[in-house]
Amino acid sequence: MEYYNPQLLFIHPTFFYQEPYHKDLFYRDFPLKALELSAILKKNKKIKTHFLDLRFEKDLTKFFSKAKFNDQQFEKAFIKVLEKESIQDLQNVGIISTSSFEFLQIEKISKIIKNNFPKINIIVAGHHPSAVPNNFIEKSKNYDIIIEGKPEIAFLNLFTTSLLNKVKKRKKPFLIKPKDVFNLNDVPLPDYDTYLQKYKDKTELIFTISASEGCPFHCRFCKIPRTKFRNYSFVNFLERFENLQNLIMRWNYQNPKIGFLDQSFNSALLSNKILKYIIERKLQDQYRFSCQTRIEIVSNHKNLLSLFKKAKMVVGYGFESANKGILYEMRKTSNPTAYIKKMKEILEFYENISEPYCRLNIIAGFPGENNETFLDTIEFLETYALHPNVQINPTIYINDPNTYVYKNMDYYHKTFQSMFLKEWWKIDSDPLKNSIPLKSSKNYHRSQLVKDYVERYRNILVKFKYSSIPSLINWKKYFGNWSKNLT
Numbered sequence: 001m002e003y004y005n006p007q008l009l010f011i012h013p014t015f016f017y018q019e020p021y022h023k024d025l026f027y028r029d030f031p032l033k034a035l036e037l038s039a040i041l042k043k044n045k046k047i048k049t050h051f052l053d054l055r056f057e058k059d060l061t062k063f064f065s066k067a068k069f070n071d072q073q074f075e076k077a078f079i080k081v082l083e084k085e086s087i088q089d090l091q092n093v094g095i096i097s098t099s100s101f102e103f104l105q106i107e108k109i110s111k112i113i114k115n116n117f118p119k120i121n122i123i124v125a126g127h128h129p130s131a132v133p134n135n136f137i138e139k140s141k142n143y144d145i146i147i148e149g150k151p152e153i154a155f156l157n158l159f160t161t162s163l164l165n166k167v168k169k170r171k172k173p174f175l176i177k178p179k180d181v182f183n184l185n186d187v188p189l190p191d192y193d194t195y196l197q198k199y200k201d202k203t204e205l206i207f208t209i210s211a212s213e214g215c216p217f218h219c220r221f222c223k224i225p226r227t228k229f230r231n232y233s234f235v236n237f238l239e240r241f242e243n244l245q246n247l248i249m250r251w252n253y254q255n256p257k258i259g260f261l262d263q264s265f266n267s268a269l270l271s272n273k274i275l276k277y278i279i280e281r282k283l284q285d286q287y288r289f290s291c292q293t294r295i296e297i298v299s300n301h302k303n304l305l306s307l308f309k310k311a312k313m314v315v316g317y318g319f320e321s322a323n324k325g326i327l328y329e330m331r332k333t334s335n336p337t338a339y340i341k342k343m344k345e346i347l348e349f350y351e352n353i354s355e356p357y358c359r360l361n362i363i364a365g366f367p368g369e370n371n372e373t374f375l376d377t378i379e380f381l382e383t384y385a386l387h388p389n390v391q392i393n394p395t396i397y398i399n400d401p402n403t404y405v406y407k408n409m410d411y412y413h414k415t416f417q418s419m420f421l422k423e424w425w426k427i428d429s430d431p432l433k434n435s436i437p438l439k440s441s442k443n444y445h446r447s448q449l450v451k452d453y454v455e456r457y458r459n460i461l462v463k464f465k466y467s468s469i470p471s472l473i474n475w476k477k478y479f480g481n482w483s484k485n486l487t
Contacts, residue, residue: 008041008092009085010034012053013102013109017430018064021478024471026099027055030205032261033126034096035190037155043188045159050085051195054105056202057081067429075112087117092164094155097126100401101431103135110142121167123158125151128425130225131402133175135426143173150227152182181228184213185236189243196251203252208259209244211237211270215263217294220331221320221363223400224263231269238277245287260291265315266304267297275307284312292316292361296333299342305349309356316359316393319343322380323373326366331404344384351387357466360385362394365449367405367412369397369440374449378456388465394457396449398435399424417442433482447486454479 012031015022031053041047054060059081063074087093093113095106110122125147129136133148144167147154154176158164167174192207199205214229215222232240248256262268278284295317298304308315321327324336333339350358362381364374381392399406399420412418418441421427424434439445454476461472 008049010051011095013105014055015101020474038191039188092121094123097128100128100425103425145174148177153178153180185233189240206257208261210261212262212268220404223402256287264294265291266293275311278311290314312356314356318361320363323376329368350389357389359391365397365440367418368416370444386463391464450483
């Protein structure tokens with residue numbers, strides 16, 4: 001049987017209505033899932049792939065920051081970019097979603113491709129197709145294949161079976177829900193090389209690696225799908241880790257950062273081994289490492305703090321709130337009193353060392369939040385965390401469709417009189433603003449939350465010794481202007 005030419009262009013979308021603050025948040029990561037899929041396809045099926053990252057296409061970026069623009073001008077510019085990729089010679093395009101913020105742009109670019117290059121198979125996968133697949137089925141004329149869930153096995157099967165030959169004969173897209181998962185220990189290093197051959201000047205992008213997949217915890221604000229928690233073998237990890245170090249020396253030796261992507265680094269069976277490996281080989285003198293971990297795990301294994309210090313590992317602690325009711329509602333802990341006490345102990349450790357610093361992640365505006373609970377967290381931070389060696393990283397709760405909260409909005413409305421925008425990703429305006437609940441609780445409207453957020457955190461954020469002045473300016477401008485507009 002004759003198959004289509006097995007070449008694949010991965011497109012990494014972004015979103016419209018961008019301001020400088022958005023770029024601080026969303027322009028520092030590689031399109032990792034696309035790079036992983038590319039590496040798997042090349043290793044297993046010898047598929048030729050390449051990448052188009054819309055964030056960095058100069059002919060398109062001017063459209064992303066405009067509130068309104070001419071659709072025809074955007075289409076013309078996008079087609080020109082596609083033609084540079086020899087789109088007319090391709091049979092398959094994979095659009096990989098990393099956020100629901102991208103939904104409207106995915107809709108727009110897929111329609112342009114379908115109208116101008118109708119022979120191309122459009123495959124959409126990733127975060128939003130998995131969270132809300134019906135959004136793509138509704139617009140079935142724009143897509144040929146929709147992958148819901150983990151896409152690795154699905155992509156491999158597409159280039160093994162005759163499915164790609166059949167899609168044009170159907171009036172509706174194929175919806176694929178893979179039952180099998182790819183063996184973690186067969187996962188190669190993401191295809192950084194191919195990507196960087198095209199975007200070699202993007203030195204701000206941070207290289208990452210994982211020792212595990214998924215998370216054994218189930219916080220109600222988390223958008224990570226509830227999948228089985230799995231660990232890589234140490235042999236597999238070391239192979240990818242050593243390859244990654246070599247790759248960084250080739251592409252970005254002036255900014256040698258390695259971030260561990262594990263949702264809970266110290267839940268990974270390999271975490272202690274990895275820390276000791278770094279220390280024994282003095283890799284901390286050559287690279288800057290970072291990870292995320294759980295407060296209770298570190299508090300119950302105090303030797304970890306010593307290992308973090310020796311490895312110069314910058315650790316992000318997901319503290320989230322100092323209010324006991326909010327912590328319980330988040331399902332962050334079943335014992336908020338002990339949890340807060342453990343956080344104090346960890347902070348005391350960092351206040352007595354010069355390096356590395358730690359990061360404290362905070363979520364404001366979770367359903368149930370009010371002025372009192374908000375101030376509980378501010379008071380805690382001002383009392384225990386205002387130190388040059390502690391980076392406080394506050395965000396406002398985003399009601400992602402993959403969270404427990406989004407799937408149970410009625411509960412939060414009945415319990416706290418919270419109010420949300422349903423399907424906020426379909427609204428043609430700033431998706432970050434639309435994703436934030438209209439009310440956290442009965443008397444705590446979004447306008448008051450944003451005002452409190454700006455007023456109370458602007459003095460806290462400058463205390464960190466490595467604060468980025470440009471990023472702080474972007475943060476203040478974005479939320480300051482929004483606060484004025486809301487009131």
